[in-house]
Amino acid sequence: MTEIKSHPVDGLLRTDRMPHIWCPGCGVGTSVNCFTRAIEKLEMDLDKLHVVSGIGCTGRVAGYINVDSFHTTHGRALAFATGLSLSRPDSKVVVYSGDGDIAAIGGNHLIHAARRNVDMTVICVNNYTYGMTGGQVTPTTPDKALASTTPFGNFEHTFNIPNLVAASGGTYVARWTVFHVRQLTRAMVSALKHPGFSFIEVLSPCPTLYMRRNKLGAAVNLMEYFKESAVIENGADTRTVALNEGKTVLGEFVNVRLPTLRESYEERMKEALGEKFVPYEGSK
Amino acid sequence: MAKSKPIVDTGIHFIDGNMACAEGAIAAGCRFVSGYPITPSTEVVEHMAKRFPEIGGMFIQMEDELAASICFQGAVWSGVKGMTVTSGPGFSLMMEHVGLAAALETPSVFVDVQRAGPSTGLPTAPAQQDMMQARWGSHGDYEIIALSPSSPQECFDYIVTCFNLSEKYRCPVFFMMDETVGHMHGKVKIPDASQIDVLERQNTTRPPGEYQPYKIYEGSVPEMVKVGMGHRIHITGLTHDEQGYPAMNADAQQTLVKRLCSKITDNVDDISIIKTENIDDSDVVVISYGITSRIAEYAVNTTREQGINAGTAQLVTIWPFNDRAMMEIASKTKNIIVAEMNLGQIVNEVRRAVGNAVPVHFLGNAGGRTISPELMIGKIREVTR
Structure with missing residues (x-):
């Protein structure tokens, strides 16, 4: 067996926690690779980057990135990150979690964090299923797809997550796949630089619990599908980007600069209180 | 302005x-x-x-x-x-x-x-x-x-x-x-x-590399830390080891959870605040907390004026429950009344703590109104009759 002694992004990973828990063919690790490249590219101060995850396969990302990181409760990572972000105006807070965590149990926190334009970046890896618990249906499982809790096929409507986030007030919204590693890395750079609520949906294969059950082949087959079905439409109206069979709309859909939660708060208070206003700066 | x-x-x-x-x-x-x-x-x-x-x-x-x-x-x-x-x-x-x-x-x-x-x-x-x-x-x-x-x-x-x-x-x-x-x-x-006695946050002074977020350096509580200090902490709700990393095994579970409990249960005397009055050689002590203690104070003062040897114990600290303090009260009185605005919660803790030492009577309601002083005076008279 070939011994791999080091990797270019080792410094950004908790190598003492390897091997990671992700299955062969899983796209979460690929997205993490893109994330570390984005951090490198931005030459970020690692004392000012904090990663927060919820629960699930993607929820384990916080445990592998070598920055101050928190593995919180199912769905509530964004609420924890809101308190952390408000208290650390000089830091970038990143929430890294899955579709079930962010769009199902955490759906309420997602729409409100987007509405408030909290200064944070959310990376939502959508693998169409709850992997950690054995492949149950999620709000993003495609129509008629099999899951352990839809043994006769999914019959619910699915979320168009970019549209949900854009409609809620997210000021940066993009979607890429783990096949599009360069574009995804570039999007992560843009999202990390973006003041306010930035959101990237990352489509990713779950070969073990989603693809096998649905006889979709190996991870590489979904990567091929991502490649063939990709339609890049930057600036697309998010109402038109729902995932349909044969067409995967990708790109940077929203990128606008609006006051962040902190900026809005400070502006309001300065106007109302004048000299009496003392900004909240956390513990510094 | x-x-x-x-x-x-x-x-x-x-x-x-x-x-x-x-x-x-x-x-x-x-x-x-x-x-x-x-x-x-x-x-x-x-x-x-x-x-x-x-x-x-x-x-x-x-x-x-x-x-x-x-x-x-x-x-x-x-x-x-x-x-x-x-x-x-x-x-x-x-x-x-x-x-x-x-x-x-x-x-x-x-x-x-x-x-x-x-x-x-x-x-x-x-x-x-x-x-x-x-x-x-x-x-x-x-x-x-x-x-x-x-x-x-x-x-x-x-x-x-x-x-x-x-x-x-x-x-x-x-x-x-x-x-x-x-x-x-x-x-x-x-x-x-x-x-005003205020305990400020004490963050670790150990440098990165020499600090583990859940290691016990002294006492039974780990040293606190905050983001941005260079420690690259990982904090998880999963069962974790001293480094804070997930530790998915029963031994880690036993170690962590026992410490989470013992750091409190070993320090009941330090944590507990209980205010007692007139409990020595009394015929009855009313144990209560919150607003009910104000009513108990009035009821006990009233019945004392009528010649009943009654005392009060206000549990400022409810949890961790101070069994020893309850035993001490039981050793100084003939009856205990536990009064609370529920159908019996802390009374069972008192009964567990004092066993058969003295009768433990209960005065409660299902919430919605405070316990009236008249009811409490009646209860004090009833148990000391």
Whole structure:
């Protein structure tokens, strides 16, 4: 067996926690690779980057990135990150979690964090299923797809997550796949630089619990599908980007600069209180 | 424009318990509050929303209590002191993050201005029905601290104690108020800031590489840390080892959970505050907490004037339960009455603690109204007849 002694992004990973828990063919690790490249590219101060995850396969990302990181409760990572972000105006807070965590149990926190334009970046890896618990249906499982809790096929409507986030007030919204590693890395750079609520949906294969059950082949087959079905439409109206069979709309859909939660708060208070206003700066 | 109030609003005030609680939290150093509106606790956060912008704090109203009870924990791990405030139904929703705070050892304060339940119940009426929920509400084994104030002055004084205990023991600390104490106006003396005993956050002084977030260097509580100190901490609600990394095995579970419990249970004497009066050689002692203690004080004073040898014990600290103090009371009296605004919660703790030493009588109701002095006087007469 070939011994791999080091990797270019080792410094950004908790190598003492390897091997990671992700299955062969899983796209979460690929997205993490893109994330570390984005951090490198931005030459970020690692004392000012904090990663927060919820629960699930993607929820384990916080445990592998070598920055101050928190593995919180199912769905509530964004609420924890809101308190952390408000208290650390000089830091970038990143929430890294899955579709079930962010769009199902955490759906309420997602729409409100987007509405408030909290200064944070959310990376939502959508693998169409709850992997950690054995492949149950999620709000993003495609129509008629099999899951352990839809043994006769999914019959619910699915979320168009970019549209949900854009409609809620997210000021940066993009979607890429783990096949599009360069574009995804570039999007992560843009999202990390973006003041306010930035959101990237990352489509990713779950070969073990989603693809096998649905006889979709190996991870590489979904990567091929991502490649063939990709339609890049930057600036697309998010109402038109729902995932349909044969067409995967990708790109940077929203990128606008609006006051962040902190900026809005400070502006309001300065106007109302004048000299009496003392900004909240956390513990510094 | 009028001048800002000072951070610690020293002086004599005529305010209600909710406002006294808010002022006490500010005096204790709390600078971040996340909440969600719920009767009868709203005045606490309304006061914070007004005060914080002038003293460099921040209040945020979250989308629900699930969010409110974790948002402030994010702030706490950034290095500030924080809390959340709620009442019954919201308290139920917060249980998820009571468990998180217990597991992460987040210094955290949860205020519950109790109203009558279950469910929506009587939103504007008092009860003391959440006492067991405070102790056992989240899943798994863990220990917490809970205090209960009986007056606006105690709302101020003991919320400061709550913050100090949360820093010292790094666990969820509950401030179990009730609607009556929350809305009752009274004289509140706010001392000069220098006269208020405040325990500041103590972050580790160990350099990166020589510090592990859950290693016990001294005592039974790990050294606290905040983000940005270079330690590259990983903090998880999973069972974890000293480094903070997930440790998915039964041995790690035994080690961690036993310590989460023993750091509290080994320090009951340090944590516990119980105020007793006239208990020596008495015929009866009324044990109570919160607003019920005010009624007990009146009832006992009245019956003493009538020649009954009665005393009182106010449990300021409910959890951890002080068994030894209960035994001591039992050794000094012939009867115990436990009075509380529920159908029997803390009375069972007292019975467990004192065994058959003396009869333990119960005086309670199903919430919605305080226990009347007449009922309590009647009960004292009945058991001493």
